[in-house]
Amino acid sequence: MAEPFLRVESVSKSFPGVTALHQVDFDLRAGEVHVLIGENGAGKSTLIKLLSGVYPKDGGRFLLDGQDVSIASVRAAQDLGVATIYQEMNLIPELTVAQNILLGREPRRVGGLLVDTEAARRRSATLLASLGQHLDPDAQVKTLSVPQQQMVEVAKALSMEARIVIFDEPTGTLAEKETAALFATIRLLKQQGMGIIYISHRLEEIREIGDRVTVLRDGHLIGTRAVAEVTVDDLIQMMVGRELKDQFPRHRRPPGEVALEIRNLSLQGALHDVSLTVHRGEIVGLSGLVGSGRTALARVIFGIDRPDSGEIRVFGKPVRMDSPLTATKLGLAFLTEDRKALGLFQIRPVSDNIILAAIQRLFPRFWIDAGRERAVAQEFVTRLRIQTPNLSQLVQNLSGGNQQKVVLAKWLATHAKLFILDEPTRGIDVGAKLEIHRLMDELVAQGTPIVMISSEMPEILGMSDRIYVMRDGRIGGEFTHHEASQERILKCAVGG
């Protein structure tokens, strides 16, 4: 087999507070599809962003044909022949197919002054035809379907005379037939001698399209194998790795009556026939990959998005969950995964943030009693051990863990009867994590049920009484605390 023409040697990258990649080695041969897999946050995206010049690397080397290359900018990456097809759309909807394909590299005429529109049109049509596509080069991109847009992106990569084409989870939004068409295209690129880096969450795809597979975990290289020599179970084992110790403060109790019941909930493009039950005194974990529908489900339960069909019952009563206001009136609380943007008022003091959602309960008359506000806020600061110099400290000056406690305090102050926590401990330190887990245990001990969305496997396994695993907008499986294991959940989430 051909020698690798791209070598990534001992490359590292840190962001404030996290080491995203730690001395990772990787290589790519001409004419192969090298699949990159790993759990959420394993470092796959960081690696491809370094290769495509979006971020500079902190350490290590990139060798292209044996030459040390620095990939300092997006343009530099393109000049070296690296083209990346990102997960999120990177086309300009208002421009035409031809304009998008050749954006920044248009053929010129009149001494380089004007775009040679005719040549651009011909070249785009030729590139698309080589992919078996017959799109109108003058069509606006916004009028195309998602798979057609993806083909425009591939044509754009071809137009750069790329030697390395990186696909970042390209099948996430495609139907089965469209995926088959994409794979045919990838095989075509392979035959032309390009090296393909293919990132995927779907383990079953790897066999179909991949030649070699590299597994990353927590920013470390776990290993590179020939696809023919590994099983899906091997890969899951490599992705999961560590054994988990029981480091979670849970006191398990028998569940009480039904608190939340969801029947056959569907939302166009996001949820398909989802049913689940939550009992009093129970933490229900929602697991699954990013984009599997966990947050979409939480948003529907909280009345942010309205379902197309299905039924929601809260404490036995069927409800029409039409707005977050309705949800809060029924006693629901929702801690969003993006606490910075959606959970907190960064430039307001701690005390204001704590009482904000409960203003109507605490101050039923028009005016706000400053003394009472402080007393209530102080009570929560003490109870949750929020570390702040005083109550008038602005929330933006607190650490992530303490900010998350303020969000929790805000909803506790409303006397909510059911909590939905989306990634409750993401990005916060171990100590604060433990305290938030303790608080969750306290809450369920008082009978308040919790629905917890988490991408962290240990948290799902350690905290939940029952676990639902979501996959492609459906409930892929349900496990009790005893039945659940990392392998089982992951298998269920990726459909292996």
Add this chain to the structure above:
Amino acid sequence: MPRLAARLASVVSGPIIICLGMIGVFSLLSENFFSLSNAVNIIRQASVLALVAFGQTFVILLAGIDLSVGAVMGLTSCVTATLMLKAHLAPVLAAAVGVGVAALCGLVNGLVHSFLGLNPFVPTFGMWGMALGAALIITEERVLTGFPATLRVLHDGELLGLPAPLLLVAAVLLVLHTFLKATPQGIATYAIGGNEGAAHLSGIRVRLHKSLIYAFSGFMAGLAGVLFLARSNAAQAIDTIGYEFDSIAAVVVGGTSLMGGKGGVAQTLVGVTLIAMLRNGLNMVGVNLYLQLVFIGVVLILAYVTENQNLVEFLRDLKRRLFGAPASTEEA
């Protein structure tokens, strides 16, 4: 519907219909409105706004805004007039310096906006104050008059029977339209406004490009300032204040999206014509000045509401809203 009619209906936007409607109404109410001499008059009045609004169009295509143009126009005319009066510079040279100053103001806006990452509102509003202040200082708050009349040819001149401002605006429009539609930099302008991140990932030098577009907006404000000077034959710092809003209104009414990435200078010309015709018509009909403001406000909002719909869709939509929805509702 026959194809030709459908095609025609699809380009006839709300603002164009409003323009046609206004021509009808004003012609009925004032016998002088529908005349060649008044048309020439409107064109002369509209030309200054057209130039500054063309520059504003580029900025708004980037999803930006330039609030400084009114004050920068004033600064240009004051600098030009001062150079002619005090330094006895040739009018053309004086005007060139004036326009250069304006372009520099725009460049500063662009650099501060794109390299310091400030919302364009801040540097351009700051520049509004700086340019106005500078113009007041160099004119010592007076109206400058009594300089050579050479520049007047820009406003009063004629070529082959056509008024000079019309030829100037037409030439500028042609160049700018070609730039936007047919050059790599033009496409990059739409790309940045449409999806800045994607433009960056396509290898376009986004910050440099944005800076130059703001400089260009300053340059166009400078040209407009010189034309304004040619018309009024007097320079005063505060005379052109208000053009920042008129130019934004003309761009938006014409159909360029404030969200960027969509629109163009030809659309802006429609917006400019609408505003100029409205002002002129209300004057001819004898509507009092304050009531004019009310009318203009109403018409601008109306034009904006209807800008992105073609006639057929608009009527269909109106019918749906007024008489209830047809069968295609979500819940059966």
